Amino acid sequence: MTIANQNQKPTAAQTIPGANVPKLPIYLDYQATTPCDPRVVEVMLPYFTEKFGNPHSRNHQYGWDAEAGVEKARAQIASLIKADEKEIIFTSGATESNNLAIKGVAHFYKEKKNHIITTVTEHKCVLDSCRHLELEGFEVTYLPVQQNGLIDLDVLRKAITPKTAIVSIMAVNNEIGVIQPLAEIGKICRENHVFFHTDAAQAVGKIAIDVDAMNIDLLSISGHKIYGPKGIGALYVRRKPRVRLEALIHGGGQERGFRSGTLPTPLCVGLGEACAIAEREMGAEAVRLKKLSDRLYKGITDKLEEVYLNGDAEHRIPGNLNISFAHVEGEGLMMGIKDLCVSSGSACTSASLEPSYVLRALGVEVEMAHTSLRLGIGRFTTEQEVDYAVEHLVQAVLRLREMSPLWEMAQAGIDIKSIQWAEH
Amino acid sequence: MYSEKVVDHYENPRNVGGFGKEEAGVGTGLVGAPACGDVMKLQIKVGADGRIEDARFKTFGCGSAIASSSLATEWVKGKTLDEAETIKNTEIAQFLSLPPVKIHCSVLAEDAIKAAIKDYREKTGSADKAAE
Numbered sequence: 001m002t003i004a005n006q007n008q009k010p011t012a013a014q015t016i017p018g019a020n021v022p023k024l025p026i027y028l029d030y031q032a033t034t035p036c037d038p039r040v041v042e043v044m045l046p047y048f049t050e051k052f053g054n055p056h057s058r059n060h061q062y063g064w065d066a067e068a069g070v071e072k073a074r075a076q077i078a079s080l081i082k083a084d085e086k087e088i089i090f091t092s093g094a095t096e097s098n099n100l101a102i103k104g105v106a107h108f109y110k111e112k113k114n115h116i117i118t119t120v121t122e123h124k125c126v127l128d129s130c131r132h133l134e135l136e137g138f139e140v141t142y143l144p145v146q147q148n149g150l151i152d153l154d155v156l157r158k159a160i161t162p163k164t165a166i167v168s169i170m171a172v173n174n175e176i177g178v179i180q181p182l183a184e185i186g187k188i189c190r191e192n193h194v195f196f197h198t199d200a201a202q203a204v205g206k207i208a209i210d211v212d213a214m215n216i217d218l219l220s221i222s223g224h225k226i227y228g229p230k231g232i233g234a235l236y237v238r239r240k241p242r243v244r245l246e247a248l249i250h251g252g253g254q255e256r257g258f259r260s261g262t263l264p265t266p267l268c269v270g271l272g273e274a275c276a277i278a279e280r281e282m283g284a285e286a287v288r289l290k291k292l293s294d295r296l297y298k299g300i301t302d303k304l305e306e307v308y309l310n311g312d313a314e315h316r317i318p319g320n321l322n323i324s325f326a327h328v329e330g331e332g333l334m335m336g337i338k339d340l341c342v343s344s345g346s347a348c349t350s351a352s353l354e355p356s357y358v359l360r361a362l363g364v365e366v367e368m369a370h371t372s373l374r375l376g377i378g379r380f381t382t383e384q385e386v387d388y389a390v391e392h393l394v395q396a397v398l399r400l401r402e403m404s405p406l407w408e409m410a411q412a413g414i415d416i417k418s419i420q421w422a423e424h
Numbered sequence: 425m426y427s428e429k430v431v432d433h434y435e436n437p438r439n440v441g442g443f444g445k446e447e448a449g450v451g452t453g454l455v456g457a458p459a460c461g462d463v464m465k466l467q468i469k470v471g472a473d474g475r476i477e478d479a480r481f482k483t484f485g486c487g488s489a490i491a492s493s494s495l496a497t498e499w500v501k502g503k504t505l506d507e508a509e510t511i512k513n514t515e516i517a518q519f520l521s522l523p524p525v526k527i528h529c530s531v532l533a534e535d536a537i538k539a540a541i542k543d544y545r546e547k548t549g550s551a552d553k554a555a556e
Contacts, residue, residue, distance in 0.1 A: 327484060328484070329461055329462065329484050329485050329486055329489075330461075331461075331485075331486040331487070332434075332484075332485055332486045332487055332489070332490060335426065335434055335486070335487040336434075355461070365459075366458075366459040367458035367459050370458070370459075370461040402440070403437060403440050403482055403483060403490065404482060404483070404484045405454065405463050405464070405465035405482040405483065405484055406458060406463060406484045407484075408442070408465075408482060416458055419454075421456070421457035421458065421459070421463075422455065422456075422457060
């Protein structure tokens, strides 16, 4: 197995000889997904071949080996969020975890409670689960966020009613990287006897999470956001005080009846290892990423004016920078930086022409939202890649501003809002 | 995802810029909206013979929008106003092989040409205004 020798970080060594150019294209989209850490792949491999047993087979060695792998992984996941291993349920990913948490709680407690609270900046799978429950007759409150992307705790407090079953607020936003005040939210929920679910797909392994200290009752985890494999996730479900759920997937009663189906042993093992690595390296990694992200942001803002950071500058993970480059359209900009794999806040790339609903929720104007890029850095990003990205991004913005009628107007002191635009 | 012609016009845009305020025979079209993610400014300069002798553009938008307006400046050059007015968005879209979601970029380019011609005619009060 050659993979066993690749403990080295994959991108660092792969530079073009003789040139100060990193391997292209450069991946700067770590919030979309992360590469599987080679150390994760290494521990997964035996479970595809020699340890292929069904972890639910109780009668022979193959089953026991697979089960041991799965249970070790469960403990590794629990340890990262300071939970008990019995409180971890494997799922196919954070989308399923979020669906199970919200629909599961809503359905189980529907005789007594029919109200759900969430925020307008949640991931689509949370918003869409809530929309679905509204169709079933549940009431949903969508909390606004402040200009910095964070919720107002007083607004949350006032939204809770005796009918509220669950509050679902994401830990870290996938587009703008801001960290919600989890401990404060948890305290409010506990005081009001309301379950607190958090979609922590972007948070686990990046910020310290303690489900007890933060009074979190349900927490969603994704494998592929934390250098683990795609197709696996987990849901933490508190046992004391006990949270009950109605299952979405019925069958053999695996995962305490919450989620039937044979567990994908290699993926479970991979998620466990990804969590174990994160637990060991999270602190040092955060420091390194903060340095890189500061370098990236400073590099851009030193050379460009009218550049705006979206989302709170302090309460954010270091791996995310969401930036508006005024007067330059995001998709046009992405075309100019083909060697940089980033994501655009302008949704012109997709079928809908609406810009990001998250940026809009922050009060970012539509025209400004069209100029936004999400730059995501992570475990394998190098300083050399950051420097290359800064140089090329700055060049592209300068070139496109020279071609932009809006930039020209802004330079001439014309307020673009004073013009009667024909919206099409 | 982008055709070669779009990439070519995006990377080597033709006729970027604008004409000075004092220059005679200039018509300016400004179409689109910042909130929709694309704005085009297209200018024509009409010579004594009534033909468009030069054109310029500036565009805020995606690669297809930039390419559509760049191409439009090439196509209007040497044409009379009446000839330039007959340029259809479908021709621009076809030439650049724009996918369906980008057809609006070519529509905007056609609008920009028409707006520039209209502006020129209004400014000069030229005889062919009657033709409208």
